[in-house]
Each structure stands twice: as C-alpha cells, then as structure tokens.
Amino acid sequence: MEKHGRKMKAALVGCGQISEVYFNNIQKRFTNLEITACCAAHFESAQKAAAKYGIHACTYDEILEDPSIEMVLILTPAPTHYELVKKGILAGKHVYTEKTLALEVKDAKHLAELAEKHNVYLSAAPETFLGAAVQTAKKAIEDGRIGKVTSFHICANRDYDILSSLYSFLREPGGGICFDYGVYHLTALVELLGPVDNVFARWQNYKPVRKHSVPGMPGYGGMFDSQGESIAAAVLQMENGVTGTFMMNAESNMWDIIDFRIYGEEGVLILPDMNSFGGDVRLIPNTTRTAGEEIVLEPVSDLTGNCRGIGPSQMAEAIAAGTKSRVDSSLAIHVLDIVNQIITSGVQSVVKKIETSI
Incomplete structure (x- = not known):
C-alpha cells in the first residue's frame, strides 16, 4: 500500500514484541505514516527501540505535549488501554490501539464519545x-x-x-x-x-x-x-x-x-x-x-503476510480524506460487546441481545 503526499507523524506506545512489525511495516510499507517517537513502561525498552529505528525515546506525557505528533499507536496490554487512549484523546491526538479498545463496553463507548467531542479519530485492532x-x-x-x-x-x-x-x-x-x-x-x-x-x-x-x-x-x-x-x-x-x-x-x-x-x-x-x-x-x-x-x-x-500497521495507515488515509475509517471504533465496540455478552450469557444462561451495531 504505497502512499504519497504528507506523512502523518506518529508515536508508538509500548515497545514489546509486537512493536517490531509495526516499526518495520510503517517504515517500509505504509508510507503515509512516520513514527518519530516511542515510549514504554520500562524506559530501557523504549531506548533500545529508539536506537534501532532512529527515533526519540521519551515519556508518554512528552509525546502528548509534542504538537508535531498527530497520532499515537498504543501496543500495550489491554487493561492499560482505557487510560492511555483517554489521555491521548484529551491531548488532541488521533488514537489507534491494539485489541481491545477497552475491557468494558461502557468504557469503550465513553472513549468514542470523547473522540467525537474532541474531533479526533479513534480506531482499534484487530485490523486483520x-x-x-x-x-x-x-x-x-x-x-x-x-x-x-x-x-x-x-x-x-x-x-x-x-x-x-x-x-x-x-x-x-x-x-x-x-x-x-x-x-x-x-x-x-x-x-x-x-x-x-x-x-x-x-x-x-x-x-x-x-x-x-x-x-x-x-x-x-x-x-x-x-x-x-x-x-x-x-x-x-x-x-x-x-x-x-x-x-x-x-x-x-x-x-x-x-x-x-x-x-x-x-x-x-x-x-x-x-x-x-x-x-x-x-x-x-x-x-x-x-x-x-x-x-x-x-x-x-x-x-497476505503480516501487515500489522495497515489499520493506522488506513486511519491516516481517512483523516486526510475526511472520511470514516474502515477501522473505526464502532466496529471495535461492537465486537467487544459481542465478547462481553458471550461472557454474560454464560453466567446467566440466557440469550443476550447485542445492543451495539455498526
């Protein structure tokens, strides 16, 4: 997916194993994005990634305070997503997060409402x-x-x-x-x-x-x-x-x-x-x-290969065009709703209605 024109500057949050494919694909394949900074719970992990890919290692707060960074890619464990996504939205950043958007549907809906209020895009994996x-x-x-x-x-x-x-x-x-x-x-x-x-x-x-x-x-x-x-x-x-x-x-x-x-x-x-x-x-x-x-x-x-990074790239494309992203949060919220209702149905032994849609 070769893209042309202005590159949207992004920062990667979380430098674990999955980050490698995001770094590589965004540098080499999805060229409408440019990762300029990264952070991690263990700062030494961010420093190693920064040295390897020629970018800056910093804190999440520093990323959010940087006006040149328009998008944050959150690759941390699911329990951390709600707070990290919320902070990103409130800082005026577009946010893409690995699965799931949040653990609870009410929290995911709140994030989507915040994103709409602050006029930023919000998307979540899986992008496969x-x-x-x-x-x-x-x-x-x-x-x-x-x-x-x-x-x-x-x-x-x-x-x-x-x-x-x-x-x-x-x-x-x-x-x-x-x-x-x-x-x-x-x-x-x-x-x-x-x-x-x-x-x-x-x-x-x-x-x-x-x-x-x-x-x-x-x-x-x-x-x-x-x-x-x-x-x-x-x-x-x-x-x-x-x-x-x-x-x-x-x-x-x-x-x-x-x-x-x-x-x-x-x-x-x-x-x-x-x-x-x-x-x-x-x-x-x-x-x-x-x-x-x-x-x-x-x-x-x-x-056909491991194309992680296509989600944020598609979101950047939608932002540039002013259209709805194919990885819009409504899809992630609906899938999260299905999973939560599977769990609730198993506890209550009843058919559960899925209240969300796309």
Whole structure:
C-alpha cells in the first residue's frame, strides 16, 4: 500500500514484541505514516527501540505535549488501554490501539464519545480483516459464489499452558481466549456477514491456576493465576437472520488449528486463520460431487503476510480524506460487546441481545 503526499507523524506506545512489525511495516510499507517517537513502561525498552529505528525515546506525557505528533499507536496490554487512549484523546491526538479498545463496553463507548467531542479519530485492532483473506471471501459472497448465506461455523484452538507461560498479559483481564483471540474471528465474521444481533453461550476458566511450562524462562515450573475464559462456545444470530456457531478452546494443541466456514445455498467458503492477513480461501461449490474437490480463490490484494500497521495507515488515509475509517471504533465496540455478552450469557444462561451495531 504505497502512499504519497504528507506523512502523518506518529508515536508508538509500548515497545514489546509486537512493536517490531509495526516499526518495520510503517517504515517500509505504509508510507503515509512516520513514527518519530516511542515510549514504554520500562524506559530501557523504549531506548533500545529508539536506537534501532532512529527515533526519540521519551515519556508518554512528552509525546502528548509534542504538537508535531498527530497520532499515537498504543501496543500495550489491554487493561492499560482505557487510560492511555483517554489521555491521548484529551491531548488532541488521533488514537489507534491494539485489541481491545477497552475491557468494558461502557468504557469503550465513553472513549468514542470523547473522540467525537474532541474531533479526533479513534480506531482499534484487530485490523486483520483488511487483509487479502477476508476481503477475498467478502468478494466471493458479494459475487454470489456461494449463493444466499445459510449459516457459519468458527472453531479455533490454542494451548494456554504454553502461551500464558510465554506471555504474562494472557493471565490478566482481557487475556482470555475470546478477548485475545476470538476477536479476530468475530471481526472477520462481522465484516463478512454484518452485525450480530444476539448470543447464547457457555464458557469456563478450565485452569484458574497453571504451571509455567516453558523451560529456560523466568518462573519455569512455578504456578500462576490465569484469570480469563479458556473455553467458550456460543450460538450467534446475525442481524440479517443468519445463525451459526462460535467455539474457542485454549486447552488443546500448541499450534493453532482453525475451522472457519461460511455455508451458502450454492457452496461453502473455507477461510484460514483470522489472526493472519492472508492464506488460501477455498470454495466448495455445490456442483462438486467428489469429496475434497476445492477451488482456491485468487487473492484480491497482496496483503497476505503480516501487515500489522495497515489499520493506522488506513486511519491516516481517512483523516486526510475526511472520511470514516474502515477501522473505526464502532466496529471495535461492537465486537467487544459481542465478547462481553458471550461472557454474560454464560453466567446467566440466557440469550443476550447485542445492543451495539455498526
């Protein structure tokens, strides 16, 4: 996505592992942005990143006081997002944050109201739906390749014993399988089929206490609390009446195994992992009579690798054009609402209405 014209100056907040791909992609690919500063909870992390990428390491307050910086990219753990986003908005900055926008829908709505009041843009990940895979599937649906959509099925699994040993933020609020991983699939679903109307769900925290299982890391062999949901199953009904299933399991295989299908009267679409941007989108037309006979669809774009950074780049493009961003906060709020209502439905054993839309 080559951009021309003025570059919007941005600062990156949080210099952990995920920051590397943002630094690299924005420097080399999404050239309507320029990262000029960074900060981190551990200042030495910001200093290392600054030295590597030729930018300034500073505090968040210094970033917010810098009039040349128009956008802040927040890559910190989810529990920190609300306060960091709020401070950015109040300082007059456009804000893009990694998932989720906040932990509670009321807080996310408040941030969106503040952004509107202060005339700044607010967006949140996941941005993976902008990649070639989801957009290829969307075009296939719009072109009638599977006819009228009748249902969908989403099933994904991970291994939280290993992953939460590696990444401590998965142990915190907002680190459960639906909040951290399910949001990719739910965002893709909403992009493909529109908003969700209601949910009925069951979930559990399968292992409230886990054993650190990664040799060579600090804490190996010790025990730690794991706070979030690790298994969840839900029936989702879309506003258009289509009903399907959503299943997340963090108590299984280390390597993510995904089954994401959209069923239609004239065929079935099989999508790859929604945590990535690309991957084969396969079509099984109902004219196929041989098991396993599939058509791999031609990608609609070259956004097939790890394209993190496309979200803030698209937001910068929308700001320049004065149009609504495709990663607008309304989408993030709706997906957060779905996740929260999955949790509430599981506690109350009732169908929960999704009050937000897009």
